[in-house]
Amino acid sequence: MSDDTRSPIDPAATHAALLAAGAELFAEHGYAATRVRDIAARAGANLAAISYHFGGKQELYMAVLEHEAARMIAQHPLSQPDHADDPVAQLRDVIGGLLGRVLADDERGLIQRLLLREMFSPSEALPLLVERVQKPQFALVLSAVTAVAGPHVPPDRLRLAGLSLVAQCLFYLSARPVVERIVPDVVSAGGRTRLVEHLTDYNLAALQALRAAHAEPGDA
Amino acid sequence: MSDDTRSPIDPAATHAALLAAGAELFAEHGYAATRVRDIAARAGANLAAISYHFGGKQELYMAVLEHEAARMIAQHPLSQPDHADDPVAQLRDVIGGLLGRVLADDERGLIQRLLLREMFSPSEALPLLVERVQKPQFALVLSAVTAVAGPHVPPDRLRLAGLSLVAQCLFYLSARPVVERIVPDVVSAGGRTRLVEHLTDYNLAALQALRAAHAEPGDA
DNA sequence: ACTAGAATCAAACATCTGTTTGAAACAAAT
DNA sequence: ATTTGTTTCAAACAGATGTTTGATTCTAGT
Numbered sequence: 001m002s003d004d005t006r007s008p009i010d011p012a013a014t015h016a017a018l019l020a021a022g023a024e025l026f027a028e029h030g031y032a033a034t035r036v037r038d039i040a041a042r043a044g045a046n047l048a049a050i051s052y053h054f055g056g057k058q059e060l061y062m063a064v065l066e067h068e069a070a071r072m073i074a075q076h077p078l079s080q081p082d083h084a085d086d087p088v089a090q091l092r093d094v095i096g097g098l099l100g101r102v103l104a105d106d107e108r109g110l111i112q113r114l115l116l117r118e119m120f121s122p123s124e125a126l127p128l129l130v131e132r133v134q135k136p137q138f139a140l141v142l143s144a145v146t147a148v149a150g151p152h153v154p155p156d157r158l159r160l161a162g163l164s165l166v167a168q169c170l171f172y173l174s175a176r177p178v179v180e181r182i183v184p185d186v187v188s189a190g191g192r193t194r195l196v197e198h199l200t201d202y203n204l205a206a207l208q209a210l211r212a213a214h215a216e217p218g219d220a
Numbered sequence: 221m222s223d224d225t226r227s228p229i230d231p232a233a234t235h236a237a238l239l240a241a242g243a244e245l246f247a248e249h250g251y252a253a254t255r256v257r258d259i260a261a262r263a264g265a266n267l268a269a270i271s272y273h274f275g276g277k278q279e280l281y282m283a284v285l286e287h288e289a290a291r292m293i294a295q296h297p298l299s300q301p302d303h304a305d306d307p308v309a310q311l312r313d314v315i316g317g318l319l320g321r322v323l324a325d326d327e328r329g330l331i332q333r334l335l336l337r338e339m340f341s342p343s344e345a346l347p348l349l350v351e352r353v354q355k356p357q358f359a360l361v362l363s364a365v366t367a368v369a370g371p372h373v374p375p376d377r378l379r380l381a382g383l384s385l386v387a388q389c390l391f392y393l394s395a396r397p398v399v400e401r402i403v404p405d406v407v408s409a410g411g412r413t414r415l416v417e418h419l420t421d422y423n424l425a426a427l428q429a430l431r432a433a434h435a436e437p438g439d440a
Numbered sequence: 441a442c443t444a445g446a447a448t449c450a451a452a453c454a455t456c457t458g459t460t461t462g463a464a465a466c467a468a469a470t
Numbered sequence: 471a472t473t474t475g476t477t478t479c480a481a482a483c484a485g486a487t488g489t490t491t492g493a494t495t496c497t498a499g500t
Binding site for chain 2: 495
Binding site: 029030031032033116117120122126127134135138156157159160161163164166167168170171172174175176177178179181182186194195198199201203205206208209210 | 249250251252253336337339340341342346347350354355358376377379380381383384386387388390391392394395396397398399401402403406414415418419421422423425426428429430
């Protein structure tokens with residue numbers, strides 16, 4: 001990020017560089033532990049640029065969250081369920097997509113990390129993130145869960161099942177250092193495909209059991 | 221917390237009050253966002269008491285983690301699997317125990333919150349917490365998972381299943397504000413028993429499918 | 441009662457940190 | 471070329487924050 005060789009005065013470039021540097025540092029260290037001097041330095045901008053362009057640290061943080069949320073929606077749209085006929089493939093795609101976003105080292109992981117930090121230390125920005133990031137993600141998960149479990153399962157159970165699924169994917173975002181310390185080679189490059197397989201199999205079985213438990217009397 | 225009417229000089233009481241106040245504030249706001257002045261105030265102690273008794277903020281933080289980990293082991297031992305004959309009950313107990321610890325508002329929740337913060341922003345204290353808190357917890361989960369899924373499932377799959385189970389329980393610790401915003405009444409007092417039921421059913425089904433997939437050729 | 445060490449306290453200290461300032465550099469319009 | 475408004479910059483600023491200090495109070499041993 002942040003072209004260090006930015007000789008001509010380019011307000012937009014400074015603005016963008018500050019947003020990018022802020023996103024990385026806020027995601028890595030959290031709001032309180034991030035120094036505005038470090039953000040400015042990484043952005044190759046002057047210290048006062050933060051106050052000039054955004055008003056202050058707090059406003060920059062909010063702008064970062066809005067910007068990252070908007071970018072995720074624009075650049076990485078949650079794939080629509082185009083497997084209307086194959087619920088299992090739909091489930092696998094949702095899991096793979098969610099896990100890929102969560103474990104990505106690039107900008108896709110940024111918004112997830114920021115969101116998780118907001119979850120744990122909510123600020124006034126949490127509602128925005130929930131509305132723009134979490135709810136659409138959950139809706140997608142819920143549609144996949146519903147497709148597998150069938151329409152006869154009560155909405156309550158479907159929501160709980162969706163939460164279980166999201167939980168297992170997001171877990172590896174926060175618990176990565178610990179998981180690697182307890183069970184090695186789970187989030188390594190090779191282990192990632194195994195992980196998607198496991199999550200698909202594991203939840204598929206649970207969802208099919210849920211479907212069976214709420215089968216329509218006349219169903220096979 | 222921290223008896224405010226502590227007229228006689230009692231070094232041990234000050235020491236303990238600082239540990240308690242530090243645990244609460246560190247768990248609530250994280251290390252960077254916690255001010256030593258607030259800790260001292262909540263403990264009813266003088267500001268300099270932190271340096272005097274522990275050396276500094278960093279050392280107090282380490283002492284808090286060690287103390288909370290030790291207290292959890294001493295006061296809330298992870299119930300041993302006394303259901304050698306009933307794997308389902310064992311699973312339910314493990315889930316209920318883990319979820320109870322995670323959602324507890326008392327001191328049981330403290331160590332979990334501190335641990336989760338360490339997971340996300342690891343410090344040099346993480347290895348200690350993993351060894352003293354996380355590994356024993358995971359061993360217990362793994363024994364329950366193994367009891368249900370049977371001995372013929374490869375250890376790799378068992379560990380992944382254990383992680384899935386832990387993930388679903390810990391999720392509600394970090395995601396509580398978001399969960400309540402997406403799906404109301406899940407972590408409420410009434411919803412908690414429903415939650416334990418759901419988690420038990422959901423994972424029981426998944427584990428039984430795992431058992432069936434790896435059944436000994438001669439098994440029924 | 442006296443002394444010595446431990447613990448507490450109010451105050452001061454040094455550093456860090458977010459913010460502001462006023463001048464300088466730049467771009468665009470006249 | 472001059473003017474005007476915008477952007478950048480080094481420096482300074484004010485407040486917060488972790489730490490230290492030196493005196494004071496307390497407890498215990500003699």
